[in-house]
Amino acid sequence: MTERLPLRRPAQGRGIGGVCAGLAAHLGLPVAVVRLVMAALVLLGGFGAVLYVWLWVTVPAGDPTAAAAEQRPAALSRLAPRLRDPDRRVPLTDIGVGLLLLVAAGLAVAVRSGVRIEYSWVVPTLILLGGTALAWSQLDAVQRGRFLAHAGGRTPVSVVRLLAGTVLAGLGVFLLVGQDEPFDVLVRSAVAALAVLVGAAIVLAPWWLRLVRELGDERAARARESERADIAAHLHDSVLQTLALIRARSDEPEQVARLARAQERELREWLYDDRTTPGTSLAAELRGVVAEVEDHRGAAIETVVVGDRVPDAGTEALLQATREALVNAVVHGRPPVSLYLEAGADRVEVFVRDHGDGFELADVPADRFGVRESIVGRIRRRGGTATVQSRPGRGTEVHLCLPTSEGEQR
Amino acid sequence: MSPQAPVDVVLVDDHLMFRTGVRASLDDTVNVVGEADDVDTAITLVRSLQPPVVVLDVHLPGGMGGGGAEVITACADLLATTRFLALSVSDAAEDVVAVIRAGARGYVTKAISGPDLSDAVRRVAGGDAVFSPRLAGFVLDAFGAAAGDVATGDDELDRLSAREREVMRLIARGYSYREVATELFISIKTVETHVSAVLRKLQLSSRHELTRWAAARRLL
Numbered sequence: 001m002t003e004r005l006p007l008r009r010p011a012q013g014r015g016i017g018g019v020c021a022g023l024a025a026h027l028g029l030p031v032a033v034v035r036l037v038m039a040a041l042v043l044l045g046g047f048g049a050v051l052y053v054w055l056w057v058t059v060p061a062g063d064p065t066a067a068a069a070e071q072r073p074a075a076l077s078r079l080a081p082r083l084r085d086p087d088r089r090v091p092l093t094d095i096g097v098g099l100l101l102l103v104a105a106g107l108a109v110a111v112r113s114g115v116r117i118e119y120s121w122v123v124p125t126l127i128l129l130g131g132t133a134l135a136w137s138q139l140d141a142v143q144r145g146r147f148l149a150h151a152g153g154r155t156p157v158s159v160v161r162l163l164a165g166t167v168l169a170g171l172g173v174f175l176l177v178g179q180d181e182p183f184d185v186l187v188r189s190a191v192a193a194l195a196v197l198v199g200a201a202i203v204l205a206p207w208w209l210r211l212v213r214e215l216g217d218e219r220a221a222r223a224r225e226s227e228r229a230d231i232a233a234h235l236h237d238s239v240l241q242t243l244a245l246i247r248a249r250s251d252e253p254e255q256v257a258r259l260a261r262a263q264e265r266e267l268r269e270w271l272y273d274d275r276t277t278p279g280t281s282l283a284a285e286l287r288g289v290v291a292e293v294e295d296h297r298g299a300a301i302e303t304v305v306v307g308d309r310v311p312d313a314g315t316e317a318l319l320q321a322t323r324e325a326l327v328n329a330v331v332h333g334r335p336p337v338s339l340y341l342e343a344g345a346d347r348v349e350v351f352v353r354d355h356g357d358g359f360e361l362a363d364v365p366a367d368r369f370g371v372r373e374s375i376v377g378r379i380r381r382r383g384g385t386a387t388v389q390s391r392p393g394r395g396t397e398v399h400l401c402l403p404t405s406e407g408e409q410r
Numbered sequence: 411m412s413p414q415a416p417v418d419v420v421l422v423d424d425h426l427m428f429r430t431g432v433r434a435s436l437d438d439t440v441n442v443v444g445e446a447d448d449v450d451t452a453i454t455l456v457r458s459l460q461p462p463v464v465v466l467d468v469h470l471p472g473g474m475g476g477g478g479a480e481v482i483t484a485c486a487d488l489l490a491t492t493r494f495l496a497l498s499v500s501d502a503a504e505d506v507v508a509v510i511r512a513g514a515r516g517y518v519t520k521a522i523s524g525p526d527l528s529d530a531v532r533r534v535a536g537g538d539a540v541f542s543p544r545l546a547g548f549v550l551d552a553f554g555a556a557a558g559d560v561a562t563g564d565d566e567l568d569r570l571s572a573r574e575r576e577v578m579r580l581i582a583r584g585y586s587y588r589e590v591a592t593e594l595f596i597s598i599k600t601v602e603t604h605v606s607a608v609l610r611k612l613q614l615s616s617r618h619e620l621t622r623w624a625a626a627r628r629l630l
Contacts, residue, residue: 271502306547351583
């Protein structure tokens with residue numbers, strides 16, 4: 001299997017920040033090669049250093065194999081969570097260092113230009129930025145998620161709206177602050193402020209990204225936790241109860257088989273089927289009919305469904321007829337009983353087959369209502385066909401075919 | 411292969427209880443020569459024994475989490491002599507498609523009876539494909555056969571031919587190969603040819619439903 005491990009900075013085997021080790025695991029290359037290339041890039045005008053720092057800041061720490069395991073489909077993962085080190089920690093130190101560097105840079109610029117006004121510009125900007133970042137990080141998860149979903153820039157319109165809003169707000173602030181200043185001073189200070197803002201944004205962006213990502217991780221973990229609780233509750237309510245019942249009735253094989261079958265079907269539905277809204281799936285309604293017959297008659301029915309459609313009055317009649325055919329097969333025929341439903345574009349077909357001795361439709365007495373009325377009659381009234389094929393040694397097969405309303409209009 | 415000689419089989423399943431059950435239910439035409447309970451031991455065992463048939467569960471612990479499909483992929487070079495029959499409780503389409511696309515010659519559910527399983531093992535050992543009704547249903551669904559999407563040429567990989575569709579429908583209706591042959595007035599050999607052709611399409615087709623399922627299990 002050639003699958004690529006996600007990009008993570010592993011704790012083991014890291015040189016400085018684990019960037020090269022992580023890259024090597026991600027690209028499937030030897031660590032030495034990656035380190036060599038990175039060193040060469042550093043010599044190449046320091047590009048490597050910038051890249052390294054950027055990756056250090058943006059790539060989350062963690063074990064790549066564990067991260068790959070987490071992305072596995074749920075069906076393959078263990079239900080119970082493994083004990084593992086809490087690898088999620090608030091990067092308080094990183095943020096602190098970043099802010100300090102920012103302040104230092106600002107002060108250096110101010111001292112070098114020797115203008116006192118610079119202090120009164122840079123310091124409030126920093127305070128403003130800090131305050132904004134703080135305010136943003138204080139927003140609770142749901143709210144921020146919703147805001148990002150709206151303003152996140154998925155559509156051109158939202159990007160334009162965000163940009164226009166920012167420009168307007170900036171203009172407003174400048175007009176407010178520089179009421180008595182001449183125009184060129186205003187423009188110059190606007191450019192200066194913009195430069196500071198851009199610089200600050202570049203510096204703060206990685207931390208901001210990390211903040212957002214950790215939020216996503218946390219939300220995913222919470223969703224997993226609640227799903228786990230859901231599964232545990234379900235297992236308790238159904239499976240454990242049934243097992244207790246089975247143990248209590250272990251001397252009644254019929255009952256045990258029935259309980260086991262019903263539980264298996266329920267669990268299967270719960271694990272593998274998409275839960276459909278009632279009244280939207282013929283396949284789901286058919287499964288309901290099969291479940292009813294299986295439970296009442298204590299027999300297994302091998303069901304195969306191909307295609308699906310929205311149920312209507314016609315398919316309702318078809319389901320009723322199918323139920324009759326299934327009961328007939330279970331009671332009069334011999335197992336295995338097979339049911340096949342195919343919902344095509346212009347018709348729905350049902351086959352019910354058993355391996356009994358078979359019977360002739362003509363031989364069925366006129367007073368036996370079962371086959372004649374509830375199966376054949378029901379389908380014919382809806383404009384469909386119903387045939388019963390019965391051959392000695394090869395069982396009986398009931399074939400129901402019903403044109404759909406779309407098919408009739410053609 | 412003479413019909414008298416029992417077929418050697420390696421059994422791979424992570425539940426001891428189930429392996430014991432299968433061992434007991436198989437008749438004497440099948441001889442269990444080894445058992446494994448996870449991906450890694452299965453690969454080692456199959457590589458060392460090289461049995462004609464491996465019966466394996468779709469969901470297995472160990473390895474890289476790929477389950478039965480991973481075992482088959484790891485033994486891909488043996489596929490000419492060692493055939494894989496997948497056995498699963500799962501009804502999920504992606505499980506079925508995953509093992510078949512990895513190279514399994516058949517897929518049966520764990521509800522299968524002992525004689526039927528022995529029969530399936532012999533069939534797989536003889537180079538045939540084994541389709542359960544449910545697998546036939548998946549094929550019809552995935553190839554859009556119910557919607558009337560039927561191939562006109564023989565070399566089309568993404569659609570079934572009219573005859574293949576007929577065969578699949580009969581299998582989905584619970585017909586055995588013999589009964590399908592009688593119903594369509596063709597020989598069992600022809601039925602087996604059709605089924606093998608469908609299996610090949612299932613393994614090679616690039617129909618988006620199939621690739622989607624495979625992608626869900628990250629097999630591509």
